[in-house]
Amino acid sequence: ILNVEQSPQSLHVQEGDSTNFTCSFPSSNFYALHWYRWETAKSPEALFVMTLNGDEKKKGRISATLNTKEGYSYLYIKGSQPEDSATYLCAAPSGAGGTSYGKLTFGQGTILTVHP
Amino acid sequence: EAGVTQSPTHLIKTRGQQVTLRCSPISGHTSVYWYQQALGLGLQFLLWYDEGEERNRGNFPPRFSGRQFPNYSSELNVNALELEDSALYLCASRPTGGWTEAFFGQGTRLTVV
Numbered sequence: 001i002l003n004v005e006q007s008p009q010s011l012h013v014q015e016g017d018s019t020n021f022t023c024s025f026p027s028s029n030f031y032a033l034h035w036y037r038w039e040t041a042k043s044p045e046a047l048f049v050m051t052l053n054g055d056e057k058k059k060g061r062i063s064a065t066l067n068t069k070e071g072y073s074y075l076y077i078k079g080s081q082p083e084d085s086a087t088y089l090c091a092a093p094s095g096a097g098g099t100s101y102g103k104l105t106f107g108q109g110t111i112l113t114v115h116p
Numbered sequence: 117e118a119g120v121t122q123s124p125t126h127l128i129k130t131r132g133q134q135v136t137l138r139c140s141p142i143s144g145h146t147s148v149y150w151y152q153q154a155l156g157l158g159l160q161f162l163l164w165y166d167e168g169e170e171r172n173r174g175n176f177p178p179r180f181s182g183r184q185f186p187n188y189s190s191e192l193n194v195n196a197l198e199l200e201d202s203a204l205y206l207c208a209s210r211p212t213g214g215w216t217e218a219f220f221g222q223g224t225r226l227t228v229v
Contacts, residue, residue: 032215046217106159
């Protein structure tokens with residue numbers, strides 16, 4: 001059973017602060033790592049899909065890095081804004097391709113609250 | 117372009133009843149996934165359909181089943197509802213194959229009383 005863990009569970013920051021959180025996953029048999037943002041009353045929205053060790057991806061003020069050898073990914077938000085308040089989820093496929101592309105195992109999420 | 121749509125948005129059922137949830141994927145997406153988020157738990161993988169076939173299922177009892185239609189829309193059926201089936205059920209779609217992101221619907225909130 002794939003174990004994906006996220007920390008911290010929740011985070012409160014002030015507007016303008018930069019923040020980061022962690023996703024840990026088994027380093028063996030790595031295939032891909034997904035990050036999603038889930039705002040209240042909305043659908044989870046994909047941020048990044050990362051597949052290569054050392055990968056760095058950026059979307060506006062949000063960026064992510066990937067270390068497949070040690071089994072972790074960091075998500076960074078620069079200059080947090082109240083609209084960044086959401087649950088941030090990471091997920092990994094449970095196996096090789098074929099029957100596992102969509103069988104994502106999700107972490108419990110990090111709940112980010114950005115105070116004005 | 118329309119996103120993933122799910123219906124109904126909310127549903128209240130009595131224990132022992134049966135329920136059907138519906139999902140329409142993004143146009144061109146052939147894979148549909150169902151996930152459950154029960155209270156206090158993370159998203160749990162339920163089922164994956166692709167090209168009309170069930171490709172994989174999570175650790176759920178056979179009471180949970182579904183199907184995918186020729187237009188790639190999908191239904192999730194839950195028989196003999198139990199109180200612990202109360203949850204948010206999310207549908208997601210993506211193109212077949214590859215490690216691309218999934219696009220989620222807004223979910224159906226099922227309450228079993």
